[in-house]
Amino acid sequence: MRPRNTVWMLAACLTGLAPAALAQDEVVITASRIAEPQALGATPVAVLDADELARIGAHHVAETLNRAPGVFINRGNGAEHLTAIRSPVLTGGAGAGSFLYLEDGIPLRAPGFANVNGLFEAVDDLAARVEVVRGPGGAAYGSNALHGLINFISRDPETPEALAELEYGSFGRARARAFAQGPLDTGAGFIGLSARHEDGWRDDAGLDRVALQARLDGSLGATNWSLRGAAVDLNQETATYIRGFRAFEDKAVARSNPDPEAFRDATALRAALHLDRRLNDLWRVQGAVYGRSNDMTFRLHFLPSEALERTGHDSIGAQSAVVREWGEGNRLMLGADAEWSHGYLTENQTLPGFGDFPQGLHYDYEVDALVGAVFAQGRYFLTDALSLEAGARVENTRYDYATNIPAGQEGRFLRPEDRTDEFTTFAPSAGLTWRVSPGVQLFTRAARGVRAPQTAELYRLQPGQQIAGISPEELDSLEGGARLDLWGRGQAEITAFAMRKQNVFFRDADGFNVTDGETRHAGIELDGAFDVTNRLSLAVSGTWADHEYAFDRAVQSSSETIRDGAQVDTAPEWLWNARLVWRPVDKAVIETEWVHVGKYFADAANTAAYDGHDLLNLRASYELGSGWQVFGGLRNLTDERYAERADFAFGSYRYFPGEPRSVFAGVRVRS
Template sequence: MARTGLVALIVAIGIAVPASAQDVIVVTGDRAGEVRDAAALSLGVIGAAEIAEIAAQHPAELLNREAGVFIHRGNGAEHLTAIRSPVLTGGAGAGGFLYLEDGIALRAPGFANVNGLFEDIGPLAGAVEVLRGPGPSLYGSNALHGLVNTRTPDPAATPSRLVAEAGRFGRYRGEVVLARPGETVSSLIAVSARHEDGWREAAGLDHVRALVRADGEARGIDWRFTAALVQLNQETAGYAADYRDRAVARANGDPEAFRDALAGRMSLALRGQAPEGWTWSLTPYWRANAMDFRMHFFPTDPLEESGHRSAGVQGALYRERGAWRITLGSDLEWTRGWLSETQENPTRFSFVQGDHYDYAVDARVAALYARTRWQASERLSLIAGARWEATRFDYDNRLPDGSVGRYLRLADRSDDFSTFAPDFGFLFEVTENASLFGRVARGVRAPQTAELYRLQPGQTLAGIEPETLDSAELGWRQDIGAGRIEITAFAMEKSNVFFRDADGFNVTDGATDHHGVEFDIAWPLTGTLEAGLTGTWARHTYAFDRPVSAASEGIAKGNDVDTAPRWLWTGRLAWTPLPQADVSLEWTHVGAYFTDAGNLNTYEGHDLLTLRAQYRVSERTTLYGAIRNLTGEAYANRADYAFGNARYFPGEPRNVTVGIRVTG
């Protein structure tokens, strides 16, 4: 679609946001909770009603409705993420974003997964908060470009429900939520199970999520126990040579590829009163995960087996006194992780048969942070925070040291990293319904263990330092009658970017620049018709030169980072023709982007329409349905250029889903 259509779309269609959005309580910026519009942050909230309405088949479907967010949907449950950034891969993709559940990371620092969202609780969530830009001082490594915090549902405010859903490509989903509110203890048990045959050949999946939560109070202490278990068994289809030819797009050149993953976690959040007006909180937690993964993107299909176990504790003190609110905290975490890579197939080129890697890493992370909010005047609030974090990795190589084929095994070693991340913000209430906010912040990330210890000949660890991202943003929020508008401008500089270039050598001093404008507009057209728009215009460019032998992979200062469309927006027209019926039309636009670092190859972008409807048969029963890719567009979820050829993850053709939801 031409860019000129954007102006008309702002007036015509978009994502409708309730007029009471300013009353939404969020916990990402302040674990004690604060009103969303009192936060000097670019923070989007997707509530339980919207999660149910969308009935997302993939996290991209839910999160891409937020301004500045672009989740590339891979095959099955896989994905790559962009939040105020290009779509990032490898260690940058794993470590550039922080995925949380009730404020606790789904994975340990240094052991992140580039596909990390498949380990969240998905449709069982009570809300999802998306922060764009560096995380506040409450969060450490990986909260670089942004974070996603999935909140578990409150048992006292969540009705029991039963959901059954079926759709094209052998899709079936069942969901059971049993909630029991009580005077002293409220509890909830929930299970969601999804099966897909897959629209591509040999690309089915089974995805099960389970959640237990109990809230209560004892002897003046509020407590919350949460346990979650997620299992994924997926057959994977890799890249296709074309997305326009349906036969080529459906074919799977790697029918033996798979991903089997299991993740479990528990936490106990405690909160009580301390002397002198202080409130304390203490949250011990435990996590474990394991994954077997056939690496189909290599010509010899090696098998990766990895996992880690962690234990940690979050502690904090809060105090409000006069115009001041103070938070002091400390986080501690211990992790034991491991990874092995083995090739059963015969040697091909430098991909040798046998063991490639087999190592374990013990990791320790300690952090101290402080945050304060000062009500400087009736209209002006000032916020400041800082976080110091230390990370230590003790690496144990369980194979002979040295190079074997294209694989380099380091000798046993220890590595230490420390980071300091300050942030400052303000919120100025211009009128009762309008506010100006701004923030400068630093985001940081220590290296991933795979970046440090999964090396190739010619790579060394010399010069590797934590990546840093310095960010400045300025935004405006305003409620206009029942409508709402939020516009934010941002500029960011990232340094110490480390990666392996196309010639196989380490780069430790890479740099990128990022600037753009995000918008979120909602407007009621009539009493039954709502319209709005969320989106972004942004440029993400290289700030250094790195010539290599392949012209398509050469980096030049000022060039666009690959996979960074300048225009992204999602619009929605929501209509309520009857009190018991809702219909919505969603229009998603992805602009053109370069698919290689040299800016020689491009993907033209695409436009997709989705039609959704739901009808409340009774007070407890709702029928719903969706037609995705309404016009049958041939498009690519992900376009890439590698090894001299274009390659794609093809998007699904038109497909229909229907379901029933019964609440208790």
């Protein structure tokens, strides 16, 4: 049975089970750039609120985001990660450019200079909430909102509050955060600081990460303004892959670090001024101007050269829109966005030359990037129960590239001559939302996601490649689902999707770049919460997905031939996350979490596989009174030996081993 048919059958079966009205008080921002009730939109958005973020107390952002359906973040060492949202776990340029990471609606990085580990630049431990959009981002968001986007939303400073928190745990792990917010003479302000340290459970795998975030809100006449800024500094020693079939089961091997010289150092600075002005009862204007600076140095430990890479970019940009709102939910938004960035990249091999890997500079170039877009999106209620939404975005990306070392081929590296490249993309979307009854709502949406090539994909070439053969990736998506109220004690959302992606860019088993791949994706997602009793609640997210290659490609030096219909590697069929939250007394909260990752193939030829794993986590907190709270827990309660990521490359299995059982405890005070 095809997934897109299954969702309608599920919705029909459950229609009669939901007598109560759908909750309308959950407000989301990300889908349309405007705060609105979640039930109005045809775009599925998963929300993690402040209470849940505090209860998780994440040591790594994957602990938070993997609670959302359709999301599978592979945790690397320290703050490193690889992302999947309605997709396989993607690496390289695809892993960087297929997902859009935002802070208050503004990208953490410029679209052509995305980072496969971009989530470490988010201030996740100070966020008020996190919203995850699965599938194409729609008209409001441009390049990189291909498979989905994640928006970290800062705290609203209007409500007075102060917090200080300290935590200590296994493997020399320490975490601290503090913030204060409330009214000021100039409006309302927020300032927060977070810091994380760990010695690392693996050899030579320490981490230090500090983040500062501030916000000041006010008004000038009819204009509301909000000045927001953040800074992140990361220093980590990187524990790399271990090799050998099921090597993660050997504790000594799992703790080892085959490349103790690997590291990653990064800084990110950003500031934005958000503006909103009501012109009259129907019209308002809104927008933001912003700047950012990102720099990173790290060892390419996953390549034979182990070269040292330095990369970064500086940007200035603006978002703007005029909005007309009328009736009960009707809206029209017309907008324009623009951004300029200057970026650089160097790759220097310090090891003696061998084979096709010469010693010295492989690449040294700079790129000026200019991105401009216009878009329109809106919603209109055809009847009291049926609404239509539609939008489209046209975006132009221009790269001016210049190499600082001689162009030409050296070993397996091809450096282009100075050049200019330009890409124009078109991303339409349309959806319907139908309130069948007070407790049942159906929705459907068709959308296209696009991404212009990353600068590293264009100018970090290999012999035989031509820039003329690289086109923007396009993903066409069709989804449908149902939102249900469960007898007034909870809600559930069921979504089915089918997608096809073209011009897929990735690196094959021979180490060469593919620019014309094609893949198919289909799945069903469940996101629900239910109050079993007044003191016991259950929350579940689950995903069944099928990710297939839709083309053939033979390789020369490996048996990893890609066949049409084969499963894309690192794409679990099943993902589950379930949490049982118990409040035995008013002052205590106990959460038990089950995490299931299903079996997946570790290579494109589907000859190597990882069997998956199940983890149990336990968290608890107790209110002492006067704002004091103690908390603690156990991660990987059963001490499961597992792999965060399994891969088959260069003729052998390789793994990022999963962390063994760990304990943590802390104290928190609020006022």
